[in-house]
Structures are given as structure tokens and as C-alpha cells.
Amino acid sequence: MSVPVIEARGLVKSFAGRRVLDGLDLTARQGESLVIIGGSGTGKSVLLRCILGLDQPDAGAVRLNGAPAGRAARAAFLRDFGMLFQNAALFDSLPVWRNVAFRLLEAMPRAAARARALDKLSRVGLGPEIADRMPAELSGGMRKRVGLARAIAADPRVIFFDEPTTGLDPRRAAGINRLIRSIVTETGATAVTITHDMTSVRAIADRVAMLAEGRIVWQGTVAQMDDAADERLRAFVEGHPLD
Numbered sequence: 001m002s003v004p005v006i007e008a009r010g011l012v013k014s015f016a017g018r019r020v021l022d023g024l025d026l027t028a029r030q031g032e033s034l035v036i037i038g039g040s041g042t043g044k045s046v047l048l049r050c051i052l053g054l055d056q057p058d059a060g061a062v063r064l065n066g067a068p069a070g071r072a073a074r075a076a077f078l079r080d081f082g083m084l085f086q087n088a089a090l091f092d093s094l095p096v097w098r099n100v101a102f103r104l105l106e107a108m109p110r111a112a113a114r115a116r117a118l119d120k121l122s123r124v125g126l127g128p129e130i131a132d133r134m135p136a137e138l139s140g141g142m143r144k145r146v147g148l149a150r151a152i153a154a155d156p157r158v159i160f161f162d163e164p165t166t167g168l169d170p171r172r173a174a175g176i177n178r179l180i181r182s183i184v185t186e187t188g189a190t191a192v193t194i195t196h197d198m199t200s201v202r203a204i205a206d207r208v209a210m211l212a213e214g215r216i217v218w219q220g221t222v223a224q225m226d227d228a229a230d231e232r233l234r235a236f237v238e239g240h241p242l243d
């Protein structure tokens, strides 16, 4: 079997004495689409931040492409990494194409970067007429698509999607889910998505991992998820009300 792209072992992270991650183990393998689910405040973002080196775990270790996540392994990982942020996180002062080409502009001439940006915009269903618009002129769904074009601009091997459908109506959300799935399948990239949206989970996931009480308490395919008896999983998947 190939070396895991991401391996987290025994991650512990507390804030103000409260343990958010409590011995968490998780593996993402080359080319798979892993979706992490879990209630609000269960630590999904903290987990991503620990993987990316933005938060330091109190204990445990992260390995990236088989190597301990020190400075060099993390730099190599980030060179081949793209991310779609919640709310797209576009630069409001830059036109769409420069948002998409942001990292490309360091690596290639402006004309080539613009051409690549237009190509990626077209991949997410946006025409060249959008390229010179400012983000504020776009709808939420279009901004999300621009964010997706930016995430894939440099053809990354690993892509993180942070709540990709939040704030979108169901049809726009379905459009984003379909794009994410087709991009992951086409490029063979490893994808890690965090979401609350069960429609998204079903559209995107090869494997689902549920975070609760600081650990991955269940993982499996979507088909296994539908058959699983785990109470916490059932409650989340079926949306049992919480007071």
C-alpha cells in the first residue's frame, strides 16, 4: 500500500484547560477523498490547523508523505497543497483572475498566469467575462467557485475543503459538490473535507471519519455509514435534535 499522505497519531490539544483533541488518530491515503464530520466545536478546524502546522499539538505527531512534519516536510507538503476556505476568503481588492492566479504569479509570467487562471475558472464553470470583475460583484456561489479555481490553480496533490457548501442554497451546494467530486476523481488529488452537510458527505466522500470527544469515533465508506449502528454517528447522520 502507498505511503499515507497525512498521518496523525495521538494528537492532543487543549485550550484553557479544555481538551479539544484527545489522542486523535487519522490517516489520509493518496488519491482518496476523506470527509471529516462532527458537531460544531468538536475540533475539526483545530485538527486541520494541527496538520498544517498553524496550531502545535500538546502531544502526538503528524507525518506528511511518510516524514515527520518538521519544517522541511511541511514546506514540501504546502508546495503541493490547495485549500478552499469557508466563505471563499477572496482578496476583495484584487480582480477575480488575480485571486485565482495569486500563487501562480510567483512562479510564471503574468500572461501565462492569467491564461492558467482563465482555464481554471472555466473548469469551475465561470467564463472569461468574470476574470476582471471584483469579488464583491459576484454571488456567494460564484465566489465559492472562484475559491475552488484558486485552490486547484497550481494542480495540487492535496486539497483541503473547509465547509465548502456553507451559505449556499441546495442547488448551488450540489453544483459545488459535483465539481469537487469530479476534480478529485480527474486529478487523483488527495482531498480532505470538513463539513456538517450530509448531502456533501454523500457526494464527495470515499471515506467518512466522525470526530467526537476529541477522537475519530467512527470511520468507513458512505455505504458503511448508512448501515452503521454507532449511536453518535446515527444521531449526526439523521440529524437528531440537540437541546
Ligand SMILES: Nc1ncnc2c1ncn2[C@@H]1O[C@H](COP(=O)(O)OP(=O)(O)OP(=O)(O)O)[C@@H](O)[C@H]1O
Residues within 6 Å of the ligand: 015, 016, 020, 038, 039, 040, 041, 042, 043, 044, 045, 046, 047
Ligand atoms: N485559538 C483558540 N483559542 C481558544 N480556543 C480555541 C481556539 N481554537 C479553537 N478553540 C476551541 O476549540 C474548540 C473546537 O473548535 P473548532 O473550530 O476546531 O471546531 P469545529 O469542529 O471546526 O467547529 P465548527 O463546525 O463550528 O466550525 C472550540 O471550543 C473552540 O472554541
